[in-house]
Each structure stands twice: as structure tokens, then as C-alpha cells.
Amino acid sequence: MLLSDTETPIHLAPAGQPRSVHELTDRLFSAYTVEDGAVHLAGCRLEDRPFLRMGDSSQARAGALITDESGRAVEDGFARLLGMDETVPWQPPPEMSPSQLAETVRHTTEAARHRWGVAGTLDAVFIWCKHAEGKLRFTIRDQSADLPFCGWTRTLQPPPFICPHSGKPSFHVAATDDGRIVAFESIGTCEETGRRVLADELVTCDATGLTVLADQTRICPVSNRPVLERALATCSMCRQRVSPKTIVKGRCLACRSTRPIAKDEPLLAPLLETHKGLQGWANWALSETAEVFILLAAGWWKRLLLVVDKESREVRYAAQGQRFPGGFSAINVSEIDADATR
Ligand SMILES: [Zn+2]
Helix, strand or coil, X not given: CCCCCCXXXXXXXECCCCCCHHHHHHHHHCCCEECCEEEEEEEEEEEEXXXXXXXXXXXXXXXXXXXXXXXXXXXXXXXXXXXXXXXXXXXXXXXXXXXXXXXXXXXXXXXXXXXXXXXXXXXXXXXXXXXXXXXEEEEECCEEEEEEEEEECCCCXXXXXXXXXXCCEECEEEECCCCCEEEHHHEEECCCCCXXXXXXXXXXXXXXXXXXXXXXXXXXXXXXXXXXXHHCEECCCCCCEECHHHEECCEECCHHHCEEECCCXXXXXXXXXXCHHHHHCCEEEXXXXXXXXXXXXXXXXXXEEEEXXXXXXXXXXEXXXXXXXXXXXXXXXXXXXXXXXX
């Protein structure tokens, strides 16, 4: 087993290590479930990497020491995992020239001597372990996603696909309807449109309880919850489109929650300035939603309802009613300029 300049070096390899790409792909591919698609290899490089098993020829030290190419000792457990305890004769890779091999031996024995303090000659044999590096490609319809892998063929395990959306590992790969390849667990189905999308893009409709795409819904200005467009209800008083859950006896929660305000409330001032006809109304009450102020003015016999846009401060809707009984009918916004208190 002595390796010197005059002898032919001994080359071994673990007896049971996978040697071909085919042996690897069987193990890798079977780990994944790909919905409506497939996994294949998008490149794989197999490479023999040398380890050196060294024994002390002077017998001063028992046992073998195994180092990698750089002279770094490897653990016994690791050597066993790679199958180095059961070897077969091997041909070194042709790209390694004899002088390169000799250089490696010199380099590593030096390192080993230094580390172990052994003065005498060290016997060395090469053990070539096969290393694989490549890429798996998941193809679903016309889209694909790559997953790199790397490791010793003997111990290589299929790496989990890391969902680009959630960052979570998964062996179940699927695509949204618009072609984004993600972990199956990240996908949800819109119960309104049937579209497969990211589960995060779905919301629960406050009115129907359905799990639906957010873009099929509108945020109710009263409850601030998403509601399917088709499930929105109209408040009979302020005429806003709101979640039906906020409505009792035709009126939304905002319309049922007005509180009295003073006539000199800062909010009212610009409105009374723009619409002089409003100045005759003495009693005011206010409520608000995410989008509007609801103003209610009461006179002796009549009531006036104003729905004012919060952003533009313009009157969106106006209605008039008798004080008794309740109920309003829409009026033209221009009509509020006339004094209609009496
Ligand atoms: Zn309302």
C-alpha cells in the first residue's frame, strides 16, 4: 500500500455508490409530486473527488486516517456514510495527471504529518467518491422553475422545493392559473370564479362567507370588511353600497348611529358657506363611514339628509323627508341651496 514516486498509486472507490445519473434521478424524481406537470433533470455533473486513506508504515500509530484533497481530516462516521469502508478498485478520472496526483499526496501527507506529529512514512491510497451537482426543473404547462441540488451520490437526498411565495419547503409543486410555480400548500381556489391563485390573494366575503379573490370584492365603507360586489346591499337612507350585515330595517349601521353636533362644528362651516340654504337648519347630527360623512338636519317639520364625500367635501347625495313619519326621498343637490327648513 506504500505510495511513492516509484510505485503505482492505488485507487479505490466505495463499492455501493451510485455511479450514473440514471441511478440518481430515480431517487430524486420520486420525491416530488408535480400537479399538471413533471420534473426532469436540467443538468447534472458527476465528478470523482479524491480522499486519501493513510496509514503509518512505521506502525507507531494504529488505524487509518482519512483526509480530503486539502489534507483536512474527515470523521470516521462521514467516511462510513460515503462507503469508504467497503471499496472496489477504481480508475482515477483521466483529467487527473500522475503529477497532479503525486502533488495531492505530497500536500496531504505533509498536512497529516504536521497534524498528527508522525515523523515516518505514511502509506496512502486514493478513495474516489462520486459527487453530483445539478438542477431539477419543474415544468407546469409553459412555465418552469429550477431547483439546484448538490451532494455525494451515495448520500444525496432530494432537496425540498422552496416556495418562491411563502419561502416554505415542499415536495408538492403546483402552479396558479396565471402560471406562477409555487408550493401546492400556497395555492387556494376562488369560490366565486374557480380560479387557482395564491391563497394570500383570497379573502372571506363578509356577506356570503365565501373564500374569494380580493378583486371580486369591495371593502364595505361601514364594516371595512370585503364583500362580493354582487352581495353588496344599498342602504335605504344614505344609498351607500354596504355589507348586508350592517343593515337593519333597511338602514346601515352608520345611518343608525348619528350623534348630535353643534351648528358651529368645524366640519359644518365650509358646507354652510358653500350652501347658504343650509344655514336655516338648527339641529344637526353626524355619523361617518370610511368614505362619507352622513349629516342629518332637522327642522320643525322636515328633515334633510346629506351624504358628504370625505375627500372632496362635496355633497354626494341629498334627500329630504318629513319629520314624522321617517323616510327620505332624494332631491337634487342644487335644491339644498334653497332654505327648506319650513
Ligand atoms: Zn346608510
